[in-house]
Amino acid sequence: MKMTKTLARLALTTAAVAFGATMAMADGTVVAVVGGKADDAFFAKVKKGIDDATLVVQAHGGTVNYLMLQNYDNIGGDAANLIRTAISQGASVIAVPNWVPDAEDEAIKAAQAAGIPVILYNAGGADKAKELGAINYIGNEEYTAGLAAGAYYATHGFNNVICVNTVPGAQNLEDRCKGVADGAAANGGVSTQLPLPSSAFGDPTAVAEAIKATLLKDTTINGAITISAGDANSAATGIEQAGLTGKVQLASFDMDGTGLDRIKAGAQLFAVDQQPWLQGFLAVSMADAFVNYGLSISSAPVLTGPGIVDSANIDATLAGAGAGYR
Helix, strand or coil: CHHHHHHHHHHHHHHHHHHHHHHCCCCCCEEEEEECCCCCHHHHHHHHHHHHHHHHHHHCCCEEEEEECCCCCCHHHHHHHHHHHHHHCCCCEEEECCCCHHHHHHHHHHHHHCCCCEEEECCCHHHHHHHHCCCCEEECCHHHHHHHHHHHHHHCCCCEEEEEECCCCCHHHHHHHHHHHHHHHCCCCEEEEEECCHHHCCCHHHHHHHHHHHHHHCCCCCEEEECCHHHHHHHHHHHHHCCCECCEEEEEECCCHHHHHHHHHCCCCEEEECCHHHHHHHHHHHHHHHHHHCCCCCCCCEECCCEEECCCCHHHHHHHHHCCCC
16 A cells, blocks of 8 residues: 555656656746635735745746635635636646635646646645646645544544534535544544535624524534634634533634634634645745756645644644744
8 A cells, every 4th residue: 555655646746747847947937826815814824825935936036926816705616717817827837726626627727738737735635636637735635634623522522513614615625524524423423514605704793693593503512613713713702602602612624813812721622723834835835846947746745734733732833823824
């Protein structure tokens, strides 16, 4: 099995290098990066990584063009349109999360048909990167992250958990919630998904009210995990308004300063970290190295998570957050 995985990684790397060989030493490289909203707490850290790696690209005579989603109402279709925009603007290489493969795969293939290599980051996974012939995948394996979260809840005595999804249909987030359910089930617990309209993303009142109503309807629920740090802040309000603080333990995928403070204070059980700064930094720096010099990493995927942040390691995490990297 180990040899099979090694050969698969070698094949993926060799194919990627062959595809990018004609791009080596590109003059005035343009790295196009498709990403989320800059005011999204998660993508703000991804963008910091992108900005830091931009210094590397500029040192090589190139530029970075960040193509940002304006909202998450039609995440797959809008991302596909941004990929096509990058093609029309003459990108040398494109870094993009593959949030909704059914919507984005065709655009990614169009980029490759135009001679533009693609690297997946944040969403998509190693199997999708291999299927599409992408340079690599950088990020989290979302189902695995969900498994870790579900197991953490169940093994700490919280056996009925809701997974709050404010962007239903996004494959990486569906995988998170499925992982939570399977991880909880494997350890004697249960988890169900609470899907909310995508318009609820970024609407703290809507998210808090939906969670409050769900908890009051089913008083056996003792855990609530959200797909983002921002939603966790809303969930904390909903739990408090339901009068269930201390009974329903909160957790989140990803994290922000407010969530880290809750963990420090004992008001949030844990967060699942995927190190977004690393995702942005590595996506840009690896894309630049590939098109300019034919360099690639033989490990596939390049995993930045998952990791659990809880009371045991909160102080070190807070130090990284204070510097803007966590």
